[in-house]
Amino acid sequence: MERPELPLPQLHAFVVLAEELHFGHAAARLGIAQPPLSQQIRRLEDKVGHALFTRAPGRVTLTPAGSELLPAARRALTDLSDGLAAARAVGSGRAGRLRIGFAASLALTILPGLLRTFRHQFPGVHLDIHEMTTAPQIAALHHQTIDIGLLREPPTDETGLGFRTVLSEPFVAVLPSTHHLAAQRVVQLAQLADSPFVLLPRMVGPPLHDQIIGLCTAAGFTPQVVQHAVEWQTVCALVETGLGVSLAPASIRRIRLKGVAFRRIEPDTARTRVAVAWRENNHDPLLTHLLATISQDPPDRS
Structure with a gap:
Protein backbone atom coordinates (compact mmCIF):
# COMPACT_ATOMS: atom_id res chain seq x y z
CA MET A 1 0.00 0.00 0.00
CA GLU A 2 1.41 3.37 -1.01
CA ARG A 3 2.12 5.62 1.95
CA PRO A 4 0.59 9.12 1.64
CA GLU A 5 2.99 12.02 1.43
CA LEU A 6 2.40 14.58 4.19
CA PRO A 7 3.30 18.12 3.10
CA LEU A 8 5.34 19.93 5.73
CA PRO A 9 3.19 23.12 5.77
CA ALA A 27 -4.02 31.13 12.90
CA ALA A 28 -2.59 34.23 14.59
CA ARG A 29 0.59 32.34 15.48
CA PRO A 36 -6.77 28.75 5.22
CA LEU A 37 -5.80 27.05 8.50
CA SER A 38 -9.02 25.00 8.46
CA GLN A 39 -8.31 24.02 4.85
CA GLN A 40 -4.77 22.85 5.71
CA ILE A 41 -6.09 20.70 8.55
CA ARG A 42 -8.85 19.19 6.39
CA ARG A 43 -6.34 18.33 3.63
CA LEU A 44 -4.12 16.63 6.19
CA GLU A 45 -7.08 14.70 7.64
CA ASP A 46 -8.03 13.60 4.11
CA LYS A 47 -4.51 12.20 3.62
CA VAL A 48 -4.53 10.45 6.99
CA GLY A 49 -8.06 9.17 6.43
CA HIS A 50 -9.20 10.07 9.93
CA ALA A 51 -10.15 13.16 11.90
CA LEU A 52 -7.26 14.63 13.87
CA PHE A 53 -9.31 17.04 15.99
CA THR A 54 -12.73 17.07 17.52
CA ARG A 55 -14.36 20.44 17.04
CA ALA A 56 -16.90 21.95 19.39
CA PRO A 57 -17.93 25.57 19.99
CA GLY A 58 -14.99 27.21 21.74
CA ARG A 59 -13.20 23.89 22.14
CA VAL A 60 -10.74 21.84 20.04
CA THR A 61 -9.18 18.56 21.19
CA LEU A 62 -6.95 15.95 19.62
CA SER A 81 14.92 22.51 10.78
CA ASP A 82 18.14 20.75 11.77
CA GLY A 83 18.77 19.73 8.18
CA LEU A 84 18.26 23.26 6.90
CA ALA A 85 20.61 24.64 9.55
CA ALA A 86 23.25 22.04 8.69
CA ALA A 87 22.89 22.73 4.97
CA ARG A 88 23.26 26.48 5.55
CA ALA A 89 26.36 25.89 7.70
CA VAL A 90 27.98 23.71 5.04
CA GLY A 91 26.95 26.05 2.24
CA SER A 92 28.52 29.02 4.01
CA GLY A 93 31.68 27.10 4.90
CA ARG A 94 31.03 27.07 8.67
CA ALA A 95 30.73 23.28 8.77
CA GLY A 96 31.64 20.26 6.70
CA ARG A 97 34.77 18.26 5.98
CA LEU A 98 38.06 19.38 4.48
CA ARG A 99 40.62 16.80 3.37
CA ILE A 100 44.19 18.08 3.60
CA GLY A 101 47.37 16.46 2.34
CA PHE A 102 50.67 17.64 3.78
CA ALA A 103 54.36 16.89 3.48
CA ALA A 104 55.68 15.44 6.75
CA SER A 105 58.35 18.12 7.13
CA LEU A 106 55.64 20.80 7.26
CA ALA A 107 54.65 19.50 10.69
CA LEU A 108 57.89 21.22 11.72
CA THR A 109 56.95 24.57 10.17
CA ILE A 110 53.59 25.97 9.10
CA LEU A 111 51.14 23.12 9.65
CA PRO A 112 50.51 23.33 13.45
CA GLY A 113 49.88 27.08 13.47
CA LEU A 114 47.72 26.94 10.36
CA LEU A 115 45.50 24.19 11.75
CA ARG A 116 45.19 25.91 15.13
CA THR A 117 44.08 29.17 13.51
CA PHE A 118 41.62 27.48 11.17
CA ARG A 119 40.08 25.31 13.90
CA HIS A 120 39.66 28.38 16.10
CA GLN A 121 37.89 30.28 13.32
CA PHE A 122 35.80 27.34 12.07
CA PRO A 123 35.25 24.90 14.95
CA GLY A 124 32.40 23.17 13.11
CA VAL A 125 34.66 21.99 10.27
CA HIS A 126 36.13 18.48 10.44
CA LEU A 127 39.72 18.38 9.20
CA ASP A 128 40.80 15.09 7.65
CA ILE A 129 44.62 15.19 7.59
CA HIS A 130 46.76 12.92 5.38
CA GLU A 131 50.57 12.79 5.48
CA MET A 132 51.73 12.51 1.86
CA THR A 133 54.76 13.42 -0.21
CA THR A 134 54.47 15.75 -3.20
CA ALA A 135 53.76 13.32 -6.05
CA LEU A 141 44.16 16.23 -5.93
CA LEU A 150 50.63 21.52 1.33
CA LEU A 151 53.71 20.39 -0.53
CA ARG A 152 57.31 21.19 -1.38
CA GLU A 153 58.50 22.34 -4.79
CA PRO A 154 55.21 22.29 -6.70
CA PRO A 155 55.41 21.16 -10.32
CA THR A 156 55.12 23.78 -13.02
CA ASP A 157 53.28 21.74 -15.65
CA GLU A 158 50.12 20.55 -13.86
CA THR A 159 46.90 21.61 -15.57
CA GLY A 160 43.74 22.02 -13.56
CA LEU A 161 45.56 22.80 -10.32
CA GLY A 162 46.25 26.11 -8.65
CA PHE A 163 49.41 26.75 -6.63
CA ARG A 164 50.45 29.49 -4.23
CA THR A 165 53.84 29.74 -2.54
CA VAL A 166 53.43 30.18 1.22
CA LEU A 167 56.97 29.63 2.50
CA SER A 168 60.55 29.44 1.30
CA GLU A 169 63.52 28.28 3.31
CA PRO A 170 67.22 27.58 2.71
CA PHE A 171 68.87 24.19 2.62
CA VAL A 172 71.20 22.84 5.28
CA ALA A 173 73.77 20.07 5.28
CA VAL A 174 72.77 17.06 7.37
CA LEU A 175 75.87 15.34 8.73
CA PRO A 176 76.69 12.58 11.19
CA SER A 177 78.05 14.28 14.31
CA THR A 178 81.26 12.29 13.77
CA HIS A 179 81.74 13.68 10.25
CA HIS A 180 84.87 15.81 9.88
CA LEU A 181 82.79 18.71 8.49
CA ALA A 182 80.54 18.75 11.58
CA ALA A 183 83.17 20.82 13.36
CA GLN A 184 82.55 23.69 10.92
CA ARG A 185 79.75 26.23 11.34
CA VAL A 186 79.37 26.60 7.57
CA VAL A 187 79.96 23.92 4.96
CA GLN A 188 80.96 24.64 1.39
CA LEU A 189 78.85 22.43 -0.86
CA ALA A 190 81.91 21.28 -2.78
CA GLN A 191 83.25 19.80 0.46
CA LEU A 192 80.53 17.15 0.31
CA ALA A 193 81.69 15.80 -3.03
CA ASP A 194 83.42 12.75 -1.53
CA SER A 195 80.66 11.85 0.93
CA PRO A 196 77.93 9.29 0.22
CA PHE A 197 74.40 10.73 0.21
CA VAL A 198 71.04 9.71 1.65
CA LEU A 199 68.19 11.34 -0.29
CA LEU A 200 64.47 11.18 -0.89
CA PRO A 201 63.70 9.10 -4.01
CA ARG A 202 62.88 11.20 -7.03
CA MET A 203 59.47 9.56 -7.50
CA VAL A 204 58.04 11.06 -4.30
CA GLY A 205 59.02 14.63 -5.15
CA PRO A 206 60.72 15.13 -8.50
CA PRO A 207 61.18 18.94 -8.31
CA LEU A 208 62.78 18.86 -4.83
CA HIS A 209 64.99 15.90 -5.71
CA ASP A 210 66.11 17.60 -8.91
CA GLN A 211 66.80 20.83 -7.03
CA ILE A 212 69.13 19.05 -4.59
CA ILE A 213 70.93 17.28 -7.43
CA GLY A 214 71.18 20.62 -9.21
CA LEU A 215 72.81 22.26 -6.17
CA CYS A 216 75.45 19.56 -6.11
CA THR A 217 75.99 19.79 -9.86
CA ALA A 218 76.46 23.56 -9.58
CA ALA A 219 79.08 22.90 -6.88
CA GLY A 220 80.98 20.68 -9.31
CA PHE A 221 79.98 17.13 -8.40
CA THR A 222 77.29 14.50 -8.78
CA PRO A 223 76.22 13.09 -5.41
CA GLN A 224 76.86 9.41 -4.79
CA VAL A 225 73.46 8.30 -3.48
CA VAL A 226 73.79 5.12 -1.39
CA GLN A 227 70.35 5.07 0.21
CA HIS A 228 66.88 6.50 -0.32
CA ALA A 229 64.25 7.24 2.34
CA VAL A 230 60.73 8.56 1.82
CA GLU A 231 60.54 10.78 4.95
CA TRP A 232 63.02 13.38 6.17
CA GLN A 233 63.00 11.94 9.67
CA THR A 234 64.15 8.63 8.23
CA VAL A 235 66.82 10.42 6.20
CA CYS A 236 68.14 11.99 9.39
CA ALA A 237 68.04 8.68 11.24
CA LEU A 238 70.10 7.04 8.48
CA VAL A 239 72.56 9.93 8.53
CA GLU A 240 72.91 9.41 12.29
CA THR A 241 74.07 5.84 11.65
CA GLY A 242 76.93 7.21 9.53
CA LEU A 243 75.48 5.86 6.29
CA GLY A 244 75.92 9.18 4.53
CA VAL A 245 75.14 12.91 4.46
CA SER A 246 72.21 14.82 3.01
CA LEU A 247 70.87 18.21 2.00
CA ALA A 248 67.51 19.14 3.49
CA PRO A 249 65.19 22.11 4.12
CA ALA A 250 66.34 24.14 7.12
CA SER A 251 63.22 23.28 9.15
CA ILE A 252 64.56 19.73 9.44
CA ARG A 253 66.83 21.08 12.18
CA ARG A 254 63.86 20.74 14.52
CA ILE A 255 64.28 16.97 14.37
CA ARG A 256 66.42 16.41 17.45
CA LEU A 257 68.87 13.55 17.01
CA LYS A 258 72.01 13.48 19.14
CA GLY A 259 74.13 11.98 16.41
CA VAL A 260 73.18 14.47 13.68
CA ALA A 261 74.66 17.91 12.98
CA PHE A 262 72.89 20.51 10.81
CA ARG A 263 75.13 23.09 9.17
CA ARG A 264 74.57 26.11 6.94
CA ILE A 265 75.80 25.68 3.42
CA GLU A 266 77.45 28.05 0.98
CA GLU A 280 40.91 25.13 -9.81
CA ASN A 281 37.34 23.89 -10.33
CA ASN A 282 36.82 23.35 -6.59
CA HIS A 283 34.56 26.15 -5.36
CA ASP A 284 33.91 24.72 -1.89
CA PRO A 285 33.72 27.64 0.58
CA LEU A 286 35.79 25.59 3.04
CA LEU A 287 38.69 25.70 0.60
CA THR A 288 38.22 29.44 0.19
CA HIS A 289 38.31 29.89 3.97
CA LEU A 290 41.52 27.87 4.36
CA LEU A 291 43.25 29.79 1.57
CA ALA A 292 42.15 33.02 3.23
CA THR A 293 43.53 31.80 6.57
CA ILE A 294 46.92 31.19 4.96
CA SER A 295 46.85 34.66 3.39
CA GLN A 296 45.82 36.39 6.62
CA ASP A 297 48.47 34.69 8.72
CA PRO A 298 51.36 33.99 6.34
CA PRO A 299 54.25 31.95 7.75
CA ASP A 300 57.75 33.29 8.17
CA ARG A 301 59.52 33.19 4.82
CA SER A 302 63.02 33.60 6.17
Missing part, protein backbone atom coordinates in the same frame (compact mmCIF):
# COMPACT_ATOMS: atom_id res chain seq x y z
CA GLN A 10 0.22 20.97 6.73
CA LEU A 11 2.24 19.27 9.47
CA HIS A 12 3.34 22.67 10.76
CA ALA A 13 -0.27 23.88 10.88
CA PHE A 14 -1.29 20.66 12.62
CA VAL A 15 1.42 20.95 15.32
CA VAL A 16 0.58 24.61 16.03
CA LEU A 17 -3.13 23.85 16.32
CA ALA A 18 -2.38 20.85 18.55
CA GLU A 19 -0.38 23.13 20.84
CA GLU A 20 -2.89 26.00 20.88
CA LEU A 21 -6.12 23.93 20.69
CA HIS A 22 -7.80 27.08 19.37
CA PHE A 23 -8.19 27.92 15.68
CA GLY A 24 -8.01 31.68 16.22
CA HIS A 25 -4.86 31.51 18.34
CA ALA A 26 -3.22 29.02 15.98
CA LEU A 30 0.93 31.11 11.91
CA GLY A 31 0.22 34.57 10.49
CA ILE A 32 -2.73 33.40 8.39
CA ALA A 33 -6.52 33.70 8.55
CA GLN A 34 -8.64 30.94 10.07
CA PRO A 35 -10.17 29.65 6.77
CA THR A 63 -8.47 12.67 18.54
CA PRO A 64 -6.57 9.42 19.21
CA ALA A 65 -5.30 9.59 15.61
CA GLY A 66 -4.13 13.17 16.18
CA SER A 67 -2.36 12.23 19.41
CA GLU A 68 -0.57 9.43 17.55
CA LEU A 69 0.55 11.74 14.73
CA LEU A 70 1.76 14.62 16.91
CA PRO A 71 5.16 13.19 18.06
CA ALA A 72 6.05 12.11 14.52
CA ALA A 73 5.02 15.50 13.12
CA ARG A 74 7.21 17.27 15.66
CA ARG A 75 10.16 15.01 14.80
CA ALA A 76 9.69 15.67 11.09
CA LEU A 77 9.67 19.44 11.60
CA THR A 78 12.69 19.28 13.93
CA ASP A 79 14.60 17.10 11.47
CA LEU A 80 13.83 19.53 8.68
CA PRO A 136 51.00 11.44 -4.18
CA GLN A 137 49.42 14.77 -3.23
CA ILE A 138 49.27 15.82 -6.88
CA ALA A 139 47.65 12.49 -7.80
CA ALA A 140 45.20 12.74 -4.88
CA HIS A 142 43.46 15.05 -9.47
CA HIS A 143 41.54 12.01 -8.15
CA GLN A 144 39.61 14.25 -5.73
CA THR A 145 40.60 12.24 -2.66
CA ILE A 146 42.02 15.36 -1.00
CA ASP A 147 40.77 18.94 -1.34
CA ILE A 148 43.98 20.83 -0.67
CA GLY A 149 47.66 20.01 -0.48
CA PRO A 267 76.47 29.17 -1.50
CA ASP A 268 73.14 29.62 0.30
CA THR A 269 71.12 31.30 -2.46
CA ALA A 270 68.93 28.25 -3.12
CA ARG A 271 65.53 28.07 -1.46
CA THR A 272 62.98 25.30 -1.27
CA ARG A 273 59.39 26.44 -1.74
CA VAL A 274 56.36 25.27 0.17
CA ALA A 275 53.11 25.77 -1.70
CA VAL A 276 49.43 25.23 -1.19
CA ALA A 277 47.73 23.38 -4.07
CA TRP A 278 44.09 22.91 -4.97
CA ARG A 279 41.83 22.01 -7.88
Whole structure:
Protein backbone atom coordinates (compact mmCIF):
# COMPACT_ATOMS: atom_id res chain seq x y z
CA MET A 1 0.00 0.00 0.00
CA GLU A 2 1.41 3.37 -1.01
CA ARG A 3 2.12 5.62 1.95
CA PRO A 4 0.59 9.12 1.64
CA GLU A 5 2.99 12.02 1.43
CA LEU A 6 2.40 14.58 4.19
CA PRO A 7 3.30 18.12 3.10
CA LEU A 8 5.34 19.93 5.73
CA PRO A 9 3.19 23.12 5.77
CA GLN A 10 0.22 20.97 6.73
CA LEU A 11 2.24 19.27 9.47
CA HIS A 12 3.34 22.67 10.76
CA ALA A 13 -0.27 23.88 10.88
CA PHE A 14 -1.29 20.66 12.62
CA VAL A 15 1.42 20.95 15.32
CA VAL A 16 0.58 24.61 16.03
CA LEU A 17 -3.13 23.85 16.32
CA ALA A 18 -2.38 20.85 18.55
CA GLU A 19 -0.38 23.13 20.84
CA GLU A 20 -2.89 26.00 20.88
CA LEU A 21 -6.12 23.93 20.69
CA HIS A 22 -7.80 27.08 19.37
CA PHE A 23 -8.19 27.92 15.68
CA GLY A 24 -8.01 31.68 16.22
CA HIS A 25 -4.86 31.51 18.34
CA ALA A 26 -3.22 29.02 15.98
CA ALA A 27 -4.02 31.13 12.90
CA ALA A 28 -2.59 34.23 14.59
CA ARG A 29 0.59 32.34 15.48
CA LEU A 30 0.93 31.11 11.91
CA GLY A 31 0.22 34.57 10.49
CA ILE A 32 -2.73 33.40 8.39
CA ALA A 33 -6.52 33.70 8.55
CA GLN A 34 -8.64 30.94 10.07
CA PRO A 35 -10.17 29.65 6.77
CA PRO A 36 -6.77 28.75 5.22
CA LEU A 37 -5.80 27.05 8.50
CA SER A 38 -9.02 25.00 8.46
CA GLN A 39 -8.31 24.02 4.85
CA GLN A 40 -4.77 22.85 5.71
CA ILE A 41 -6.09 20.70 8.55
CA ARG A 42 -8.85 19.19 6.39
CA ARG A 43 -6.34 18.33 3.63
CA LEU A 44 -4.12 16.63 6.19
CA GLU A 45 -7.08 14.70 7.64
CA ASP A 46 -8.03 13.60 4.11
CA LYS A 47 -4.51 12.20 3.62
CA VAL A 48 -4.53 10.45 6.99
CA GLY A 49 -8.06 9.17 6.43
CA HIS A 50 -9.20 10.07 9.93
CA ALA A 51 -10.15 13.16 11.90
CA LEU A 52 -7.26 14.63 13.87
CA PHE A 53 -9.31 17.04 15.99
CA THR A 54 -12.73 17.07 17.52
CA ARG A 55 -14.36 20.44 17.04
CA ALA A 56 -16.90 21.95 19.39
CA PRO A 57 -17.93 25.57 19.99
CA GLY A 58 -14.99 27.21 21.74
CA ARG A 59 -13.20 23.89 22.14
CA VAL A 60 -10.74 21.84 20.04
CA THR A 61 -9.18 18.56 21.19
CA LEU A 62 -6.95 15.95 19.62
CA THR A 63 -8.47 12.67 18.54
CA PRO A 64 -6.57 9.42 19.21
CA ALA A 65 -5.30 9.59 15.61
CA GLY A 66 -4.13 13.17 16.18
CA SER A 67 -2.36 12.23 19.41
CA GLU A 68 -0.57 9.43 17.55
CA LEU A 69 0.55 11.74 14.73
CA LEU A 70 1.76 14.62 16.91
CA PRO A 71 5.16 13.19 18.06
CA ALA A 72 6.05 12.11 14.52
CA ALA A 73 5.02 15.50 13.12
CA ARG A 74 7.21 17.27 15.66
CA ARG A 75 10.16 15.01 14.80
CA ALA A 76 9.69 15.67 11.09
CA LEU A 77 9.67 19.44 11.60
CA THR A 78 12.69 19.28 13.93
CA ASP A 79 14.60 17.10 11.47
CA LEU A 80 13.83 19.53 8.68
CA SER A 81 14.92 22.51 10.78
CA ASP A 82 18.14 20.75 11.77
CA GLY A 83 18.77 19.73 8.18
CA LEU A 84 18.26 23.26 6.90
CA ALA A 85 20.61 24.64 9.55
CA ALA A 86 23.25 22.04 8.69
CA ALA A 87 22.89 22.73 4.97
CA ARG A 88 23.26 26.48 5.55
CA ALA A 89 26.36 25.89 7.70
CA VAL A 90 27.98 23.71 5.04
CA GLY A 91 26.95 26.05 2.24
CA SER A 92 28.52 29.02 4.01
CA GLY A 93 31.68 27.10 4.90
CA ARG A 94 31.03 27.07 8.67
CA ALA A 95 30.73 23.28 8.77
CA GLY A 96 31.64 20.26 6.70
CA ARG A 97 34.77 18.26 5.98
CA LEU A 98 38.06 19.38 4.48
CA ARG A 99 40.62 16.80 3.37
CA ILE A 100 44.19 18.08 3.60
CA GLY A 101 47.37 16.46 2.34
CA PHE A 102 50.67 17.64 3.78
CA ALA A 103 54.36 16.89 3.48
CA ALA A 104 55.68 15.44 6.75
CA SER A 105 58.35 18.12 7.13
CA LEU A 106 55.64 20.80 7.26
CA ALA A 107 54.65 19.50 10.69
CA LEU A 108 57.89 21.22 11.72
CA THR A 109 56.95 24.57 10.17
CA ILE A 110 53.59 25.97 9.10
CA LEU A 111 51.14 23.12 9.65
CA PRO A 112 50.51 23.33 13.45
CA GLY A 113 49.88 27.08 13.47
CA LEU A 114 47.72 26.94 10.36
CA LEU A 115 45.50 24.19 11.75
CA ARG A 116 45.19 25.91 15.13
CA THR A 117 44.08 29.17 13.51
CA PHE A 118 41.62 27.48 11.17
CA ARG A 119 40.08 25.31 13.90
CA HIS A 120 39.66 28.38 16.10
CA GLN A 121 37.89 30.28 13.32
CA PHE A 122 35.80 27.34 12.07
CA PRO A 123 35.25 24.90 14.95
CA GLY A 124 32.40 23.17 13.11
CA VAL A 125 34.66 21.99 10.27
CA HIS A 126 36.13 18.48 10.44
CA LEU A 127 39.72 18.38 9.20
CA ASP A 128 40.80 15.09 7.65
CA ILE A 129 44.62 15.19 7.59
CA HIS A 130 46.76 12.92 5.38
CA GLU A 131 50.57 12.79 5.48
CA MET A 132 51.73 12.51 1.86
CA THR A 133 54.76 13.42 -0.21
CA THR A 134 54.47 15.75 -3.20
CA ALA A 135 53.76 13.32 -6.05
CA PRO A 136 51.00 11.44 -4.18
CA GLN A 137 49.42 14.77 -3.23
CA ILE A 138 49.27 15.82 -6.88
CA ALA A 139 47.65 12.49 -7.80
CA ALA A 140 45.20 12.74 -4.88
CA LEU A 141 44.16 16.23 -5.93
CA HIS A 142 43.46 15.05 -9.47
CA HIS A 143 41.54 12.01 -8.15
CA GLN A 144 39.61 14.25 -5.73
CA THR A 145 40.60 12.24 -2.66
CA ILE A 146 42.02 15.36 -1.00
CA ASP A 147 40.77 18.94 -1.34
CA ILE A 148 43.98 20.83 -0.67
CA GLY A 149 47.66 20.01 -0.48
CA LEU A 150 50.63 21.52 1.33
CA LEU A 151 53.71 20.39 -0.53
CA ARG A 152 57.31 21.19 -1.38
CA GLU A 153 58.50 22.34 -4.79
CA PRO A 154 55.21 22.29 -6.70
CA PRO A 155 55.41 21.16 -10.32
CA THR A 156 55.12 23.78 -13.02
CA ASP A 157 53.28 21.74 -15.65
CA GLU A 158 50.12 20.55 -13.86
CA THR A 159 46.90 21.61 -15.57
CA GLY A 160 43.74 22.02 -13.56
CA LEU A 161 45.56 22.80 -10.32
CA GLY A 162 46.25 26.11 -8.65
CA PHE A 163 49.41 26.75 -6.63
CA ARG A 164 50.45 29.49 -4.23
CA THR A 165 53.84 29.74 -2.54
CA VAL A 166 53.43 30.18 1.22
CA LEU A 167 56.97 29.63 2.50
CA SER A 168 60.55 29.44 1.30
CA GLU A 169 63.52 28.28 3.31
CA PRO A 170 67.22 27.58 2.71
CA PHE A 171 68.87 24.19 2.62
CA VAL A 172 71.20 22.84 5.28
CA ALA A 173 73.77 20.07 5.28
CA VAL A 174 72.77 17.06 7.37
CA LEU A 175 75.87 15.34 8.73
CA PRO A 176 76.69 12.58 11.19
CA SER A 177 78.05 14.28 14.31
CA THR A 178 81.26 12.29 13.77
CA HIS A 179 81.74 13.68 10.25
CA HIS A 180 84.87 15.81 9.88
CA LEU A 181 82.79 18.71 8.49
CA ALA A 182 80.54 18.75 11.58
CA ALA A 183 83.17 20.82 13.36
CA GLN A 184 82.55 23.69 10.92
CA ARG A 185 79.75 26.23 11.34
CA VAL A 186 79.37 26.60 7.57
CA VAL A 187 79.96 23.92 4.96
CA GLN A 188 80.96 24.64 1.39
CA LEU A 189 78.85 22.43 -0.86
CA ALA A 190 81.91 21.28 -2.78
CA GLN A 191 83.25 19.80 0.46
CA LEU A 192 80.53 17.15 0.31
CA ALA A 193 81.69 15.80 -3.03
CA ASP A 194 83.42 12.75 -1.53
CA SER A 195 80.66 11.85 0.93
CA PRO A 196 77.93 9.29 0.22
CA PHE A 197 74.40 10.73 0.21
CA VAL A 198 71.04 9.71 1.65
CA LEU A 199 68.19 11.34 -0.29
CA LEU A 200 64.47 11.18 -0.89
CA PRO A 201 63.70 9.10 -4.01
CA ARG A 202 62.88 11.20 -7.03
CA MET A 203 59.47 9.56 -7.50
CA VAL A 204 58.04 11.06 -4.30
CA GLY A 205 59.02 14.63 -5.15
CA PRO A 206 60.72 15.13 -8.50
CA PRO A 207 61.18 18.94 -8.31
CA LEU A 208 62.78 18.86 -4.83
CA HIS A 209 64.99 15.90 -5.71
CA ASP A 210 66.11 17.60 -8.91
CA GLN A 211 66.80 20.83 -7.03
CA ILE A 212 69.13 19.05 -4.59
CA ILE A 213 70.93 17.28 -7.43
CA GLY A 214 71.18 20.62 -9.21
CA LEU A 215 72.81 22.26 -6.17
CA CYS A 216 75.45 19.56 -6.11
CA THR A 217 75.99 19.79 -9.86
CA ALA A 218 76.46 23.56 -9.58
CA ALA A 219 79.08 22.90 -6.88
CA GLY A 220 80.98 20.68 -9.31
CA PHE A 221 79.98 17.13 -8.40
CA THR A 222 77.29 14.50 -8.78
CA PRO A 223 76.22 13.09 -5.41
CA GLN A 224 76.86 9.41 -4.79
CA VAL A 225 73.46 8.30 -3.48
CA VAL A 226 73.79 5.12 -1.39
CA GLN A 227 70.35 5.07 0.21
CA HIS A 228 66.88 6.50 -0.32
CA ALA A 229 64.25 7.24 2.34
CA VAL A 230 60.73 8.56 1.82
CA GLU A 231 60.54 10.78 4.95
CA TRP A 232 63.02 13.38 6.17
CA GLN A 233 63.00 11.94 9.67
CA THR A 234 64.15 8.63 8.23
CA VAL A 235 66.82 10.42 6.20
CA CYS A 236 68.14 11.99 9.39
CA ALA A 237 68.04 8.68 11.24
CA LEU A 238 70.10 7.04 8.48
CA VAL A 239 72.56 9.93 8.53
CA GLU A 240 72.91 9.41 12.29
CA THR A 241 74.07 5.84 11.65
CA GLY A 242 76.93 7.21 9.53
CA LEU A 243 75.48 5.86 6.29
CA GLY A 244 75.92 9.18 4.53
CA VAL A 245 75.14 12.91 4.46
CA SER A 246 72.21 14.82 3.01
CA LEU A 247 70.87 18.21 2.00
CA ALA A 248 67.51 19.14 3.49
CA PRO A 249 65.19 22.11 4.12
CA ALA A 250 66.34 24.14 7.12
CA SER A 251 63.22 23.28 9.15
CA ILE A 252 64.56 19.73 9.44
CA ARG A 253 66.83 21.08 12.18
CA ARG A 254 63.86 20.74 14.52
CA ILE A 255 64.28 16.97 14.37
CA ARG A 256 66.42 16.41 17.45
CA LEU A 257 68.87 13.55 17.01
CA LYS A 258 72.01 13.48 19.14
CA GLY A 259 74.13 11.98 16.41
CA VAL A 260 73.18 14.47 13.68
CA ALA A 261 74.66 17.91 12.98
CA PHE A 262 72.89 20.51 10.81
CA ARG A 263 75.13 23.09 9.17
CA ARG A 264 74.57 26.11 6.94
CA ILE A 265 75.80 25.68 3.42
CA GLU A 266 77.45 28.05 0.98
CA PRO A 267 76.47 29.17 -1.50
CA ASP A 268 73.14 29.62 0.30
CA THR A 269 71.12 31.30 -2.46
CA ALA A 270 68.93 28.25 -3.12
CA ARG A 271 65.53 28.07 -1.46
CA THR A 272 62.98 25.30 -1.27
CA ARG A 273 59.39 26.44 -1.74
CA VAL A 274 56.36 25.27 0.17
CA ALA A 275 53.11 25.77 -1.70
CA VAL A 276 49.43 25.23 -1.19
CA ALA A 277 47.73 23.38 -4.07
CA TRP A 278 44.09 22.91 -4.97
CA ARG A 279 41.83 22.01 -7.88
CA GLU A 280 40.91 25.13 -9.81
CA ASN A 281 37.34 23.89 -10.33
CA ASN A 282 36.82 23.35 -6.59
CA HIS A 283 34.56 26.15 -5.36
CA ASP A 284 33.91 24.72 -1.89
CA PRO A 285 33.72 27.64 0.58
CA LEU A 286 35.79 25.59 3.04
CA LEU A 287 38.69 25.70 0.60
CA THR A 288 38.22 29.44 0.19
CA HIS A 289 38.31 29.89 3.97
CA LEU A 290 41.52 27.87 4.36
CA LEU A 291 43.25 29.79 1.57
CA ALA A 292 42.15 33.02 3.23
CA THR A 293 43.53 31.80 6.57
CA ILE A 294 46.92 31.19 4.96
CA SER A 295 46.85 34.66 3.39
CA GLN A 296 45.82 36.39 6.62
CA ASP A 297 48.47 34.69 8.72
CA PRO A 298 51.36 33.99 6.34
CA PRO A 299 54.25 31.95 7.75
CA ASP A 300 57.75 33.29 8.17
CA ARG A 301 59.52 33.19 4.82
CA SER A 302 63.02 33.60 6.17
